[in-house]
Amino acid sequence: MNGFFRYFLKRLALGVLTVFVLATATFTALHLIPGDPLLSEKEQTPELRASLMKQYHLDQPPLVQYGYFLKDLSRGEFGISFTQPNRKVNDIIRDHFPVSATLGLLAISLAATGGILLGSFSALRRGQALDRATLFWVILGVSVPNFVIAACLQLAISEFNQKTGTEWLPVGGWGSFHHRILPAIVLALGTQAFLTRLMRSSLLEVVHQDYVRTARAKGLSPLRIFFVHQLKNAVLPVLTYLGPSIASVTTGGFVVESVFAIPGLGRYFVQAIQQLDYTVILGLTVFYGSFLVLMVLAVDLLYGLVDPRISLEGRTR
Amino acid sequence: MMNLRGTGSTFLFIGMTLGFLSEGFLSAAEKAPSSGPAILRMVVASEPPQLNSLLATDQTSNFVLGHIGEGLTRIGARGQIEPGVAESWKSTPLRFTFRLRENARWNDGKRVTAPDFVHAWRAVVDPATQSTTAFLMAPLKNAEAISKKLLPPDSLGVRALDERTLEVELERPCAYFLGLTAASTYFPIREDALKKWGTRYGSDAELLITNGPFTLTTWVHGASLALKKNPQYWNASQVRLDGIETAAITTDLGAKFNFFKAGKTDLIEQLGRENLPLALREGFRMRAFNDGGIYFLQFNFREGRVTRNFHLRKAISLALDLEAYVQRVNGIPGTPVAHGLVPSWVPGASGQFREEFPRPAPRQDLSEAKRHLELARAELGGSIPTLHWLTTDSALAVREAEHVQTVLDRALGLKIRIDSQIFKQRLAKSKAGQFDLVSATWGPDYLDPLTFVELLKSDHGANRGKYSSPAVDEALREAQSETQAPRRMAALARAEKLGLDDVAFIPTIEKNIIWVTRPELKGVIRHQLSPDPDFSRARFEP
Numbered sequence: 034m035n036g037f038f039r040y041f042l043k044r045l046a047l048g049v050l051t052v053f054v055l056a057t058a059t060f061t062a063l064h065l066i067p068g069d070p071l072l073s074e075k076e077q078t079p080e081l082r083a084s085l086m087k088q089y090h091l092d093q094p095p096l097v098q099y100g101y102f103l104k105d106l107s108r109g110e111f112g113i114s115f116t117q118p119n120r121k122v123n124d125i126i127r128d129h130f131p132v133s134a135t136l137g138l139l140a141i142s143l144a145a146t147g148g149i150l151l152g153s154f155s156a157l158r159r160g161q162a163l164d165r166a167t168l169f170w171v172i173l174g175v176s177v178p179n180f181v182i183a184a185c186l187q188l189a190i191s192e193f194n195q196k197t198g199t200e201w202l203p204v205g206g207w208g209s210f211h212h213r214i215l216p217a218i219v220l221a222l223g224t225q226a227f228l229t230r231l232m233r234s235s236l237l238e239v240v241h242q243d244y245v246r247t248a249r250a251k252g253l254s255p256l257r258i259f260f261v262h263q264l265k266n267a268v269l270p271v272l273t274y275l276g277p278s279i280a281s282v283t284t285g286g287f288v289v290e291s292v293f294a295i296p297g298l299g300r301y302f303v304q305a306i307q308q309l310d311y312t313v314i315l316g317l318t319v320f321y322g323s324f325l326v327l328m329v330l331a332v333d334l335l336y337g338l339v340d341p342r343i344s345l346e347g348r349t350r
Numbered sequence: 351m352m353n354l355r356g357t358g359s360t361f362l363f364i365g366m367t368l369g370f371l372s373e374g375f376l377s378a379a380e381k382a383p384s385s386g387p388a389i390l391r392m393v394v395a396s397e398p399p400q401l402n403s404l405l406a407t408d409q410t411s412n413f414v415l416g417h418i419g420e421g422l423t424r425i426g427a428r429g430q431i432e433p434g435v436a437e438s439w440k441s442t443p444l445r446f447t448f449r450l451r452e453n454a455r456w457n458d459g460k461r462v463t464a465p466d467f468v469h470a471w472r473a474v475v476d477p478a479t480q481s482t483t484a485f486l487m488a489p490l491k492n493a494e495a496i497s498k499k500l501l502p503p504d505s506l507g508v509r510a511l512d513e514r515t516l517e518v519e520l521e522r523p524c525a526y527f528l529g530l531t532a533a534s535t536y537f538p539i540r541e542d543a544l545k546k547w548g549t550r551y552g553s554d555a556e557l558l559i560t561n562g563p564f565t566l567t568t569w570v571h572g573a574s575l576a577l578k579k580n581p582q583y584w585n586a587s588q589v590r591l592d593g594i595e596t597a598a599i600t601t602d603l604g605a606k607f608n609f610f611k612a613g614k615t616d617l618i619e620q621l622g623r624e625n626l627p628l629a630l631r632e633g634f635r636m637r638a639f640n641d642g643g644i645y646f647l648q649f650n651f652r653e654g655r656v657t658r659n660f661h662l663r664k665a666i667s668l669a670l671d672l673e674a675y676v677q678r679v680n681g682i683p684g685t686p687v688a689h690g691l692v693p694s695w696v697p698g699a700s701g702q703f704r705e706e707f708p709r710p711a712p713r714q715d716l717s718e719a720k721r722h723l724e725l726a727r728a729e730l731g732g733s734i735p736t737l738h739w740l741t742t743d744s745a746l747a748v749r750e751a752e753h754v755q756t757v758l759d760r761a762l763g764l765k766i767r768i769d770s771q772i773f774k775q776r777l778a779k780s781k782a783g784q785f786d787l788v789s790a791t792w793g794p795d796y797l798d799p800l801t802f803v804e805l806l807k808s809d810h811g812a813n814r815g816k817y818s819s820p821a822v823d824e825a826l827r828e829a830q831s832e833t834q835a836p837r838r839m840a841a842l843a844r845a846e847k848l849g850l851d852d853v854a855f856i857p858t859i860e861k862n863i864i865w866v867t868r869p870e871l872k873g874v875i876r877h878q879l880s881p882d883p884d885f886s887r888a889r890f891e892p
Binding site: 088190 | 393396397399400402405407477478480481482483484485497498499549550552553570571572573574597598599600601602604605608609611612613614772773774775777778779781782795810811812
């Protein structure tokens with residue numbers, strides 16, 4: 034356990050370093066881009082501009098601004114948004130991340146269960162009609178961008194609701210569980226398709242292993258063989274991919290959020306980039322970065338649980 | 351393909367089954383709107399950054415503020431100035447005296463008084479407030495000196511003679527001042543509320559006291575806003591809606607269309623060009639609206655730029671076929687080609703400015719364009735380098751750039767390099783003069799041709815190419831000091847003609863939008879100035 038703890042601490046320190054490098058790189062990139070967040074189409078008097086620059090420390094050299102940024106960062110503060118001057122970046126994250134996260138979790142569970150189930154079935158029925166149908170579905174899911182799917186699905190649902198006079202699946206907005214179904218399906222589709230392929234190929238490798246033959250020879254039931262001997266071994270690559278995809282799905286469905294009018298975090302990120310809102314861009318980048326690092330770490334820790342052969346402590350096997 | 355259709359129909363089947371299951375429950379809910387309160391539902395494009403009238407600049411904030419607040423005047427259905435909080439006024443060129451209504455109230459029941467205006471206006475020009483709309487106060491006496499910190503805010507030319515009399519003193523005669531008092535920047539504000547909530551004033555529904563036809567009751571950040579009819583409003587009997595709700599916030603035009611189609615909203619204030627055929631097929635009630643803005647190209651007049659050459663600019667302007675431009679680039683039927691810098695809707699001395707001072711429609715003339723190009727070549731020493739076209743990254747902007755690129759290459763052999771940037775970067779580069787041609791738009795700040803013509807002024811902020819003509823500046827100065835409307839308008843027309851004869855700008859089109867309402871929704875007013883759309887007189891009629 035001591036070794037595990039040391040490993041954990043080492044990974045955590047590396048994670049902090051990663052986020053620090055990310056923050057510094059983003060800060061540098063932002064200040065290299067022409068323009069600044071205070072620019073506006075309507076003319077500002079020099080006095081007004083100077084006073085705004087001072088308020089946001091933009092009148093200081095970049096290194097001093099960097100100092101302010103790090104000081105805030107060390108306290109977990111990301112500063113005040115330029116475009117919403119009476120909201121802190123922390124408020125934006127607190128208000129909107131839960132929305133993206135609930136949607137993302139639903140999407141990822143759909144993607145994971147769908148991917149594992151479909152992948153398993155198509156591997157077990159290799160070469161048959163179901164396998165080919167799955168392949169088609171996978172190609173569709175991987176190659177059609179989610180904004181196309183989102184727009185088509187929304188149009189279909191509005192048509193359907195109009196024809197039937199029902200509203201079980203709303204066209205958009207946020208509120209009840211029903212509002213989450215369509216966007217979650219759209220968000221899940223790409224990941225699900227990819228996981229299906231991953232699961233299928235990984236299961237195909239496992240199916241012909243010696244221990245599976247042994248299990249069959251012992252007379253175990255097919256179900257038991259599948260769940261205990263095949264699935265558990267085949268699911269590892271899926272798990273690896275799940276970490277980063279949880280992060281990407283929970284944090285970034287800007288297009289999906291925009292089409293379904295969901296008050297998630299993705300929209301603020303994209304708007305911030307268009308408006309060059311320094312504090313929001315930096316805050317959200319650091320937040321997303323930390324989240325991604327944590328998810329990857331969590332998956333690595335999970336490995337040890339799923340597969341005892343993987344040693345986290347770095348000892349020789 | 352078979353497979354796909356199969357999946358689709360299965361999905362539809364599942365959906366229909368679910369639909370039938372919940373039919374009984376929903377049909378009751380469906381009937382509610384017709385018998386219940388008259389609530390108008392819409393989608394807004396963005397979340398208001400804040401609803402503090404001293405600071406608001408963006409369209410959504412001004413839309414909401416225009417419904418929950420009211421200034422001395424308001425803009426009526428045909429653009430006329432109507433009494434608002436002020437029931438009457440008297441004026442001389444340099445002095446306005448407003449008489450406030452006895453029954454104008456804040457939504458907490460207190461009277462709207464003259465000191466509420468004095469306080470708000472002083473706060474707007476006070477540099478400590480950092481209001482980016484303070485320039486709208488420029489006509490008031492001492493406003494500019496206060497914003498430069500040369501005078502204290504209480505020296506502003508506005509005084510409360512008593513609770514119901516407001517006296518305004520102007521720096522110089524200003525023909526459009528009365529219209530300005532309808533803008534949200536000129537709204538009154540409650541000093542006690544501003545003191546109590548400080549910088550948080552206007553950041554949430556509870557942190558606001560307002561005096562308009564509606565009151566903001568709910569504001570869920572990023573998700574929705576709800577406005578309810580304000581019973582304290584002096585003209586409440588004329589307000590026929592019980593409330594306004596934003597079903598969602600999104601910029602996605604396709605989503606707006608689908609929300610309307612699904613019956614979740616009562617209007618689409620702007621239809622995307624991609625949705626036009628669909629809307630036609632659905633038989634939606636569509637109308638066109640001249641949004642007030644104008645699109646134009648600006649040339650760079652800075653030292654060393656080839657676009658300083660008159661013949662080159664003239665050649666480019668003659669090579670463009672703006673009718674084709676409307677079809678290929680803009681794609682909104684009925685979009686007018688711009689005849690000048692002042693769009694057709696702007697009022698002049700008695701009628702429309704454009705009718706009083708007509709300009710010929712721009713015509714493509716390739717042989718004339720080639721002649722000017724030869725002259726330009728000769729003057730520039732033989733060859734013309736690739737021109738740098740700066741624009742934004744929107745689909746429309748890119749389409750425009752590519753269209754002009756093709757046209758100029760084919761007609762004149764001129765090469766263009768397209769530099770498409772996100773909004774702020776385009777702004778930074780255009781301010782720094784890093785372009786030969788920049789594509790831009792301009793919307794009115796107030797109801798007067800000056801808001802467009804002054805773009806030609808050598809020190810105007812949006813004159814990105816630093817065009818400078820003493821004759822234009824002189825004509826503009828004359829227009830600003832002239833009190834007689836016809837002479838003033840003539841001076842403005844002269845400035846516009848001088849600038850366009852110089853080909854300082856190439857105005858391309860006036861912004862035209864298509865909007866859709868439910869047939870039973872009546873009385874929606876569209877304004878070129880905020881608030882747009884205006885629902886203060888809207889109603890549902892079966």
